[in-house]
Amino acid sequence: MAKRKLTQNQKRRIQSNNAKIHHRHQRKEKKDFEWLDEMLGDSQEGRVVSRYSLHADVETKSGQIFRCNLRRTLTSLVVGDYVIWRQGKENLQGVNGVIEAVLPRDNEIARPDYYDGMKIMAANISRIIIVSAVLPKLSLNIIDRYLVICETAKIPAVIVLNKADLLDEKERLETENLLAIYQNIGYQTLLISAKSGENMENLTSLLAQGTSIFVGQSGVGKSSLINYFLPQVNAQVGDVSEISGLGQHTTTVSKLYHLPQGGDLIDSPGIREFGLWHLQPDQITKGYREFHYFLGACKFRDCKHAQDPECALRLAVEQGKIHPLRFENYHRLIAGLTENKSQRHFSTE
Template sequence: MSKRRLTQNQQRRIQSNHHKKISKKEFEWQDEMLGDIQQGIVVTRHAKHADVETESGEIFRCNLRRTLKNVVVGDVVSWRLGNEQLQGISGVIEAIYPRKNELSRPDYYDGIKVMAANIDQIIIVSAVLPQLSLNIIDRYLVICENANIPALIVLNKIDLLDAQARQEVEKQLAIYQKIGYQTLCLSADSGENMATLDAYLAQGTSIFVGQSGVGKSSLINRLLPEVNAQTGEVSDISGLGQHTTTASRLYHLQQGGNLIDSPGIREFGLWHLEPEQITQGYREFQSVLGTCKFRDCKHKDDPGCAVREAVELGKIDSVRFENYHRLIESREETKSQRHFRKEDL
């Protein structure tokens, strides 16, 4: 008995339903449609897909197995190439290799959100405009210390300062140099000290973090002219930068090393950290922690506080000490606000 042939309308309906399943992410790659397992690195993370780069430098857009909840830029993954491309999708990511480290931030809706993985150093980008905020730098440094990832503090737009103003910001940055952090003043516009930044970036995989408007995209345009990252102006009303980057990406640098650019974040929240973790994020506190008179010392007005005594003796900078308590207070306020928001849902 001969097989019944499908009409053209039936074929079109089947094909239409097939594409609808793919667009709704109902489609699942079957083993017979896929090749052998390969290793690659995630270089771009989109909402529903990820771009995987092979050892030969080819890039393929892939679906994610439903069991993979969190694939980020920098992840080393095992993936399989499909025998045909379906709506621009070339394959599927099967698994993630163990991470060396990861950079995370809290999200009101998603809880803890991993931004990138397998990072060698975090480049904290600040600027003289909208203004140099040591409190924001300290916030990022707490994250770096808890993730155990080295940090470089970069001050951009240094060309906008006169000699006196430059001396003042260098004095502020000296606070961090004294406790072992590396700092660098530069200008993406004039090119000042960009060669020094190149040398830092060539050492491995780096990621830029910082408020919107500090010039992260301008730095990327200077480092990678072919990328042409969109830049944003600082708002005259809010004094804050406008969000420009839309997807996390990993770029290969000509001088060596890799650079991860992630969507602009105005501020890293710390409400996901315990107070003890914020305390551990201040490296100069470590030599005196555990020597306070009381074990539950809050390092504020407590009698016999070794940390406050170190501040009074000039061993810990008073600005950092004040910022520490601001971060603790800010954490408590944010946790309370988040609790009320959850109750309203």
């Protein structure tokens, strides 16, 4: 049976119901038992490897994993966090200890949430791997959206295009030309196929260094890649919807996995859209790294980089120093920013 698209009113009702469920969970959490000091051992360091609604799994330096409660004073806890925790002297209700503090983060990646403001997804990340694919259709606008987030968070980005085995010779050439746009401005790119194994050795070497996280729309093959690197995890693979062309969400709990060749991989819940409405226009502008050299050279300080006279960015496009597709996507993101903020204001009235 074909799936019907939800109206805006239906979407708002669903969001409202989800918010009520979230608040009920919070009330339930307040009724959880409290760990008394005499019930706990000494403080020690660990890293969060799984994050659930009410608990988190902490891994010790020796590789042991303990499920922990969270002190109510903690305002944020995500996969990748290094924490101070204490082990319980006994197991209570399946819980082995309590997390008491989060150590300072090197970085964090967050996305806007209608109810929680900025929702942090993961922390202490070495690189963000932007996964796209030829199915759904390759969208440079989506890639640019993720790159703005990476640049704002100051986390290195790698662009990976999956399902290369589906490209014919002409499509491959066109795809390589599009990827060259990003290579020319300093981004690392990989054209891969988890099915045929193309360039998977190069991706394996990359993942062996530090902590990586996959981001990208559902249906681009993130779960297939996880199955490739961690077959024992058996991540559920979501089909692409015949109606929308978007994949179905498959991951519900954020986890950090240790890879056999070394390095860690964070698998976070699938994101269909990654909003930018929490950013200001100048943050999006600075999120385009090739713009930096020309910013400040426009005739007018409040230049919108559109039809403004003597715009340095537009001149750079005309001179071939900025790719026109990137410049076009930039204006689409700016236009979408105003539209999304208007919709958010309407939905919260």
